[in-house]
Amino acid sequence: MSEQREMKEASPGYRTVTIFVAGIAVIALVALVTVGVLQNKPLPQKYKYGIVMDAGSSHTALYIYQWPAEKDNNTGRVTQTDSCRVDGPGISSYASNPRGAGESLGDCMLKARQAVPSSRHGETPLYLGATAGMRLLNIENASASDAVFQAVEAALHSSPFSFRGARILSGQEEGAFGWVTVNYLDDRLTQGQETTGALDLGGASTQISFVSARFDGTESPHNLMTFRLYGNDYNLYTHSYLCYGKDQALRKMLALQTASGPTSLSDPCFHPGYIRTRDYSELYASPCVARSKPQASPRNFTLKGTGDFDSCRTAVKKIFDFSKCNFSRCSFNGVFQPELQGSFGAFSAYYFVLDFLNLTDTSAPMETIKDKLREYCATPWADMQRQHPSTKVKYLAEYCFSGTYILTLLTEGYNFTADTFKEITIIRKIKGSDAGWTLGYMLNLTNMIPAEAPDAPPAAPRRLRVHHGAHGPAAGGPSPLHHLHPQQDSVLQPAQDRMS
Ligand SMILES: Nc1nc2c(ncn2[C@@H]2O[C@H](COP(=O)(O)OP(=O)(O)OP(=O)(O)O)[C@@H](O)[C@H]2O)c(=O)[nH]1
């Protein structure tokens, strides 16, 4: 046996084969290295990207989305890969220093350049949408809001991305795109499943959107958004309440209590022992409360907490007007709202506040929720600070108010009952993507949601088919490169505009 092997190893034929194989291996290796070095090109990117900046009233956030390149314009799932929170306040706070608004975006733009492969920069669409903070600034001082937009546009034009415009979203768009996002991420649109409603609570405005079988827009046309997605038609009820985001709602409540210009205010929505000096001109510096500013008042007042949930509810309830309704049914302030239908996803401040308060379980009995809030609000401020040393003081001070406001808005405002309250799910993200209007906005502007189901007979153009008003862009037309005033040139149009 060993003799045989020795003979084989020593044979000239065996040696030739070994040399031949080794030679081939060396040539192949050299060829591979040469090709690699000569080409020195990155591998083709498998993904495409899109960026949306959410210029909210309280802060700006940037979201980066990606989708498989070969499924562009199709049903390829778009997901959020990254996000960035801009330091400092929302862009509407830069009215007296517009350049600062543009500069504030710098860090997040840098992060976006690093997150998106450079070979894709030039083709990556970048949008900025502003919401209630800029709506308010536009009402208060249109030239200041224009100056802020100019600064923001200059900053975004200088980025390597394909900047497609900065504009104020209408309240209807904000509500409808939030609804699109939630239902897209939940896979409810392609399947033609029952959809879920969307509840968004911002700093300056709040939106409620849901599909209602009982609503065809006859009663209150501007609350109707109609569109066709993946072969299904939807009648969406949506309303945005300006000044009912949680920061403006707090202003409204404080304004009602300081109408006579007192030097001191005992407020049940703040913890016992909480004390803070508030400036009258700062409190009333918003179109939401400006008209109720006291004629004569001192410079400041002292705000003292008493931590009483039940009195807080009474105080909060006063910012809602339930006295008039010219429709068959209303939520509040004379706004039409059809009967609530189906499940709801509640995000943004609904999540921040209820998550902090450990109240995201909406199946808990209403009395338990109230008891927890009662106990929470009554906790002395010193204890709160001791228990939550790393929580931002402004947030910590306001959770009692915010929790009470959310409960009041949902039950008394929107008419959720002990039964329907259970239908609300408090969400921050769905499958890794933040719930909010930004994804729906991008899907629409990049034609990424087809009107017809992919396997249906050809229907051109493949675009989220919504009804356009007189100012609506042509389907597939270029996106606006300049900021626009509310209600103009929005792709989704309320039915009222459509008929005008
Ligand atoms: N507790 C807590 N509150 C937050 C956090 N982020 C934002 N908020 C507050 O929650 C409220 C809503 O925040 P956003 O949803 O970002 O509001 P926005 O988009 O700036 O405002 P709108 O333009 O009205 O939509 C504001 O009062 C914020 O100050 C957070 O991480 N924790």
Ligand SMILES: [Ca+2]
């Ligand atoms: Ca918002």
